[in-house]
Amino acid sequence: MTAGIDLGQPQAQSVRSDEDVVRVRQLVRAVAVAVKLSLVDQTKVVTAASELARNTLVYGGGGSVEVTTVDNGRRKGVRIVFADSGPGIADLNLAMTDGYTSGGGLGLGLSGSRRLVDEFEIETSPETGTRITVTKWSR
């Protein structure tokens, strides 16, 4: 499954449709396998990627996802950046609350995916859209 993926390079995937969300999942899984995350950690990071890529599509009006491998000398990991140029998130605290949704979902996308990864950063503004960076390290 990792064939054809150059791990030294960031892998980009645009998110314009449903099928693209599936492609993001497959890409993240391939990279997670390559950096030897455990099965449970693979599942967690792919699930988080699925939630966030869907947010990019539904709330951000589409955007792009970039997957890179990271290495801090002791451990390897996967870093994923979700970027869109949508309207941004008006109330970040509210959006990070379990069960809050503005789009008819379950309201677990942001808050839930933060629990599934090791690092979670979010930048948002009405001018530049939303940019979420998540990282999962191998154990």
Next chain:
Amino acid sequence: MALSTEESGRLAALLGGQAERVTTRWTEIVTSSLRGRLSQAELRRQVEDLHRAIVATGQHGEIDLASENAAELRAALTELSRGRARQGFSATETTISIFALKDVLAELVQEAGGATALHDFVAFSKLVDEMGLFTFESFVRTRESLIADQAEQLLELSTPVVKLWEGVVAVPLVGTLDSARAQVVMERLLQTLVDTGSPYAIIDITGVPAVDTQVAQHILKTVVAARLMGADCIISGIRPQIAQTIVALGIEFGDIATKASLADALRHVLRLSGVETARRQPRRGV
């Protein structure tokens, strides 16, 4: 830091010329530092290996511990430190075997004399220091990997999942639970449920001396995950102190079944599955 070709040549000549004397003196110094914990013959063999590697490298030209040329020397040093680390020697006892060479060299250089004596001794000393540091590094690496291996073995040993009855598996937890171990237990228990097709699991914590919020959370998550998969978990062996902690910490066990002992838990499970089979028989009349 490397020795020049001339210096290396002189070092090789110095050590190689009186091989027998050098290794004997070297072995003597090391023996006294290890207080007889390693046999004279074993020590002598190690010292001879090192001696041979240094002389061989020196004859080839400049000695640079990081270069291709010194591969044999590095291998000899690594082997020595690995052996010592496995046998339980301290870092000092290991590196002193290398630093002992300095004493030998000092005696040799003094005897030989000559215009370059002081310059050479400083250069040789530097090389010995480098070798010592290299040995120390590989000693630490060996110890670290030993510790990592042991931690992993402990993890393997301490989390058996046993089949108790047809359709009932149990994990008797013994010892302190940290997050990493709790996670391993959780994954192994759930996998066993799938592999054996068992709809019931008993988590027995009789052997757990203390439960903190994190561990309780892990146990709770396991129970919820098992439910999502279609299996029921029962927690047994909660000791009085632990029950008090759980209540004091305000941990909600909700509708999770808890039993005093493993036997009680098993009886409870058998009754549950018994009720199920009884319910399948048609009930006529009221």
Next chain:
Amino acid sequence: MERVPILKIGDILLVSIQLDMSDQTAVQLQEDLAERIVDTGCHGVIIDITALDIVDSFVGRMLSTIASISKVLDAETVVVGMRPAVAITLVELGLSLNGIRTALNVERGMELIAAAHADELDYQLDDDPDAETASS
């Protein structure tokens, strides 16, 4: 768009999800299943997710919706074969799959549906005064 096949086995509809579904495929399955329940009059639905390596909130919601729809259509839904890693992730994500019955494998799922159905038959028999007199 791919579609997930629905098999009818006796009184049970079996859906075995084998692919990484796009959201559209999931919604389509929801609709297809409702139609098949009505067409066949089946009283049980088994959704086998053994092959799914992740379940996110969208698929989770689809499973809940299917369970609710089939309940309205008088059919019991059981989700079977959830992988341990998926279950652990769902707990962390905070998804509880309320109202969904689960079983370890297809066989156990069928037992659950048979038991639920048997209870219902009992209840009907108990309720029927003729049956009562006939048996006594």
